[in-house]
Amino acid sequence: MMPDVTMHLARHVAAAKHTDLPDAVRKEVARALLNWVGVAIGASRHETIEIALRAIAPFAGPPQAAVLGRHDRLDIMNAAMLNGISSHVFDFDDTDLSTTVHPSAPVAPAVLALAEHRKMTGADFVLAMALGIEAECRIARAVVPPHQAIGWHPTGTCGVFGAAVATGKALGLDASRMAHAIGLAATQPVGIREMFGSMTKSFHPGRAAQSGMLSAFLAEQGYTSSEQGIEAKRGWANILSTKQDYAAITEGLGETYEIMRNSYKPYACGLVVHPVIDGCIRLRGAYGLTPSTIDRIDVDIHPIVMELTAKRAPSTGLEGKFSVYYAAAIGIVAGVAGEPQFSDAAVRDPVTVALRDKVAPRIDDTLHQDQARVRITLTDGRVLEQFVEHAVGSVSNPMTDIQLEAKFKDLVTGIVPPDRVQHLIDLCWGVDALDDAGDIARAAAA
């Protein structure tokens, strides 16, 4: 047993101060926040949210916190769960590429709901969110790739730590209680990969947000757990993975920040297929391609693509987000891949289906995860090739602030009143200096 991993992390979190955070980290939290608020509002009227609200409303507590993009208000733990679900419904949220964790989805809903309940400055909000993301991404790095290969969904399984740490920090837990909060999180992993393609995938960060909050509130009151929840012989890391790189959790805390590797998606689907979409869109633009001119689409891909997105014949929009076949086809058919391109109707369109059936993926172990090679054989025999070195939205080719604002506006239009859109953008960019971070939630309601 590796001693002291959980307590090491807990002591760091309990002692961390807002003034410790480098400017670049505070800026990246604002970028993550803007992206997250946009995707959560964008999905707020989706059937998944309507159903979850109907199921939960009869049992919810006082109207303490907003469900983003809606008039509904719930107790903070249920609001966090709902906002965690809407974060991930479009699969359009931020991603830590090295672990596939979606960092904001379990963390931001917890902190924002809490900010409506116990007054919290923007500085405290930023600190809590940065530390939550730090914890979940480091814990994920300690156990992936085996953790994911076994079948876990790290956004849920590690996200619960992020929510517990962020909430615990916002509550001011001392190191010991923080360790107990982490222990309670360790005993509540949520998310198995079989659920990909159903509404339950987005349930994972939602329940993780809520379970993490519950962990912190229980620990605050003195509920006891283990102080070695992560590293004990029968602890989280040994049970949920065959790899335990504890140094990934403990080394360089406060010196490096995981959020600096955060990436944002230009396409509303599983990130691993983005390079393929990029390549198809580029070839479409360069040669004016239409589906009828295409005989065959060969795509060379990183092995993870077939692990996560091998659905050959998706029949719903959700399934389409996890199909490399559909991804290539829609890149050619539409030339964009926003949320409308992942509707049930789009996925069932006969022209797209026919093109989808011409897509032939091949694993190439020499490729990085943000790379792909697309080779299109035309009906006239010509072969067109495009190598994508870094997909748009990857760490080496990040979305700009302006691109993030444009994505935000696309997502919230029609949900948030027009005169409030820019105000909400300004609140996110200026979160660090807000007197009351709860203002963001109030502005993000319908």
Next chain:
Amino acid sequence: MMPDVTMHLARHVAAAKHTDLPDAVRKEVARALLNWVGVAIGASRHETIEIALRAIAPFAGPPQAAVLGRHDRLDIMNAAMLNGISSHVFDFDDTDLSTTVHPSAPVAPAVLALAEHRKMTGADFVLAMALGIEAECRIARAVVPPHQAIGWHPTGTCGVFGAAVATGKALGLDASRMAHAIGLAATQPVGIREMFGSMTKSFHPGRAAQSGMLSAFLAEQGYTSSEQGIEAKRGWANILSTKQDYAAITEGLGETYEIMRNSYKPYACGLVVHPVIDGCIRLRGAYGLTPSTIDRIDVDIHPIVMELTAKRAPSTGLEGKFSVYYAAAIGIVAGVAGEPQFSDAAVRDPVTVALRDKVAPRIDDTLHQDQARVRITLTDGRVLEQFVEHAVGSVSNPMTDIQLEAKFKDLVTGIVPPDRVQHLIDLCWGVDALDDAGDIARAAAA
């Protein structure tokens, strides 16, 4: 992939009728219910419950259901969580010996809370509870012992299926929605063994009860999941165990009933040490032993005892419940092992501590789990030996109805008004014929 395990179970549950249940099964549900209500009320004033209530109360919903043994009323999902926690605080609840699942703790709180919210007959209550226990115990049998050896706590990890199935049945879900409820349960395993000895162990059935209910309510409204949540390649059984005996889930459904193997504890601690306590109490009685006459206590035990209860120097009552050393000592010192013998003070008593340090366990692979051999060497050199063939409370040596009633009275005295104790016992024995099963919850409030 083994096809159709989840759907097979879902179809069985959706089609099952109260009239299918043999008399002996309905009787055993009543015995399980009586035992469960007693332990939940008994622990209702414990610090663990006080803390959990303080943490949850600010966020709880309408006062729909009773916290047993108390005046507090919470929304049904939080009430089920609290009652699930109190079920297990004393570690005095029922046990399926072949899997170590505590069957009632995650299931009964869910069904009883629901019975206060949507009127439910006693017959429907009994059917839902029987089916929930059937599901959780069968799923556990499919994956233990490796599932437990890896480090999971089956009462939580399998209990969430029990709560989902029981709630789903009470809600009248069809087979497809039942499968989705099972899928949502599969993605929310709760409980790792590192938490044994802290308040978090009892959190496991509590959160399992709540997560299972949530799964059923979401599925009821049309939230989608996988219909192969248990058996898929990246499904629950493959991820959480190295053994998948799917026949244990599907074969003989409706012909055999898991609850017929249920056992009830005479001692308020981990079941695996009961044979040791039995042996010590018998030798104490036979020879009038006192601690000062004893030089050494050798105990031969099944290997699981050292897996689960190897705490050599427990310092709290909770830790004492998981110490074979303390168990042997308290059997000699007190001659009984009820809840008072697992207080912090009892565990720290110097005489008991001194005797505890004289206990020497030795693993004997030829012993069954309900067996032990106790050999006491006296200071005068004599050696006394007792072989326990079947511990009291085991399937081969079950507690009688009268013993269960006596245990119930011991537990609820001082919490439930005296004139209501017999009424509550009668409600449990007569549950099958009640017009309104919610009457049990109302009578079990303070």
